Ligand SMILES: O=P(O)(O)OC[C@H]1O[C@H](OP(=O)(O)OP(=O)(O)O)[C@H](O)[C@@H]1O
C-alpha cells in the first residue's frame with residue numbers, strides 16, 4: 573500500500589520553536605533541572621531528546637543526561653490494534669532511581685510504544701517520576717497515556733500517517749501528514 577503526501581504541517585522553524593518551548597516547559601514544570609534525565613525513544617525521539625538537552629544547556633548552563641530506548645513496532649498495518657512494541661536495547665548510562673525522567677518521542681498515537689518504554693524503565697530502577705514529551709500528538713489512544721509536553725496536536729484519521737523528518741536521520745526537517753492510497 574502506497575502513501576502520498578497530504579500536507580506539510582511543520583517546517584524547520586516550526587520544529588525548532590516547538591522543541592525550544594518544550595525545553596522551557598520541562599524546566600518550568602520541574603522547578604529547574606535537578607535530578608532531570610531525558611530518554612529518547614529510537615529512532616526519532618533520540619535527536620529530539622538531544623536537541624532538548626542542548627536548549628536546556630543554553631539557557632540553564634547545565635547538561636541534562638540523555639539515554640536511549642530502542643523500541644520497534646511489529647505490525648502489518650499502522651491502524652491495526654495488534655501492533656506490538658518490543659524493547660531491544662537500552663543505553664541509559666545514569667541511574668534512573670530517584671530521577672525525574674522525561675520520555676521523548678516524535679509521534680504519540682496508540683500509546684503502546686510509551687507503555688513498552690515505561691515497562692523497560694521500571695525494570696531499570698525506581699524513578700521519582702516519569703513524564704512524556706512528543707513532537708506530534710495525533711490522537712487515537714488505545715490505552716490511558718497522555719503527554720505532558722506536546723509540540724503540536726494534530727487531529728488525524730486512522731487512514732492517515734504522520735511522518736517526521738529530522739536532519740540527523742532524514743537529511744531534512746519537516747512534518748508531513750501522509751494519506752494511504754487505495755490499491
Ligand atoms: O503510540 P504508538 O502507536 O505506539 O506509535 C508511536 C510510535 O510509532 C513511531 O515509531 P515507528 O515504529 O513508526 O518508527 P520511527 O520512530 O522510526 O518512525 C513513533 O516514532 C513512535 O515511537
Ligand SMILES: O=c1cc[nH]c(=O)[nH]1
Pocket residue numbers: 650679680681710732733734735736
Ligand atoms: O502516524 C504515525 C503513527 C505512529 N507513528 C508514526 O510515526 N506515525
